[in-house]
Amino acid sequence: MRTIQQNCQPVTFEQLRSALLNHLAEMPSFCSIKEISLLCPPKPIADDLTKLLVKDQEGKPAVVILCSPTAFPQLVAHYMEKTRLAQAALSPTLSHIVLTPLFEGEVCGLSYAVLPYHQPLREDKLGWYLQRLQRSPEMFKLVHQITELTCTPASAEEVETNFVCPLEHLIELEVMPEQIRGSAKDALKRLKTGEWKPRHVLMHNDFWKGNILLNRDVPQTEKNWQNRFVIIDWTGSNVKGYPIYDLIRLAHSMGTKPTALFTQLNAHCCILDCHFDDARSYFMAALGYLSMNLECFPLEWFVKCAKTWVDELEAVYRLPETKKAALLPVCKPQMQFAKP
Structure with a gap:
């Protein structure tokens, strides 16, 4: 503090x-x-x-x-x-x-x-539309690689400190919508029954288009666009952070549709070796942690943001099972559809 x-x-x-x-x-x-x-x-x-x-x-x-x-x-x-x-x-x-x-x-x-100084992403409507269309796959791939590279199992002590305590805090936070507090209760239950075995990743904490720049030192002829990205503002980053959070923040910034976000979430769950339900569990733990460490950030702003992000996540869970089946790639056996 x-x-x-x-x-x-x-x-x-x-x-x-x-x-x-x-x-x-x-x-x-x-x-x-x-x-x-x-x-x-x-x-x-x-x-x-x-x-x-x-x-x-x-x-x-x-x-x-x-x-x-x-x-x-x-x-x-x-x-x-x-x-x-x-x-x-x-x-x-x-x-x-x-x-x-x-x-x-x-x-x-x-x-x-x-x-x-490096070049920000486009802000004009047409320019951003074209840039998003062309570059969003590389941006999502970058978050995928960060998760894959930094994913580590949480120790028993870390589970208690970094998952149980934040979830309990979120459950008791009365200003939060009941839906979010209920999801936090479900996550805590899955954690205590051993159904969810959480992992840590490097979390940026503010992964949106405004913090993604294009490296001016890399030639425009560079075919691998990930080499052209520069990520700024690691002020809230955490090397023992929460998976899924940065993905949801990026998806919100990019205006990603639920079907596309479902595919991304499933890919991350494969890396994390977890049930699809626990994409929600990770996000609730991240919200709990952040709500405990707001410092100068106004609580009412955070609650408003959290509701917006959770609504986008829940839109994925509300997709018809037939739609999910058509989108779901071959993955690990324990990867199953989320409960309605």
Whole structure:
């Protein structure tokens, strides 16, 4: 749990900009800075980072600077450590997808990190439609590979701490819809009867299109599109995280239909060697864990988001059995259809 610095003097954008310009001017690779501006408007959350875009003399984006808020002056340093842990978990196969800082420092008493600029996914309606159509299979394959590469059985102690406790917390969380609390009860029952034997994976925790960039250093002629993806914002990542959560977040971001999501969920359940019902169990455990670690994130926002994501997951479970049968590939014998 982070502690808010009390009575801290706020640092203005101009103070921060001036201090960063002085820092960067001492580095030969940043001697030709034309402009430093806000990358995006600040959010009304105490632990929101200041995100700055640095342009070179030609007016082209060069780097992005993340700076800690005054309430949490070492927050960026902490986040960069989590980024390195995520990269280590994916090493060597997928370590290249994790965007790590060029360098880090401290300015105005606040930790900061400088990261290379890479191309965001398209935001215009037509461009995003075409990009999603062409690249979504590679994005889902990437989540599949992360699950496959980092999947490890949870020890008895980890089951109690990382699954039982979060599920019990979610069950007792009265602001959550009864459907979610009921699903958490079902998951806890499957866990205690031994029907569900949970595993951990590296969880990004905010895996959506806004955190997927295209690597500017990889030629556009690169045929393997997974080599062109760069994933940013590993601030909430967990090397002992929960399967399925990132998949649902990505599917929501991509506007994935229930039939396509069913195929993806089944593939993940094959890796996890679990019953299809436990895709829901994993997601409930993840929600329980996150609800216990919201920190500055408003609970009402989280409840609203959780309901949206669960609704999309439940749409998969409501698919007709005949439809599931037509979609289901050959998998492990214990893979069965979910109960209606």
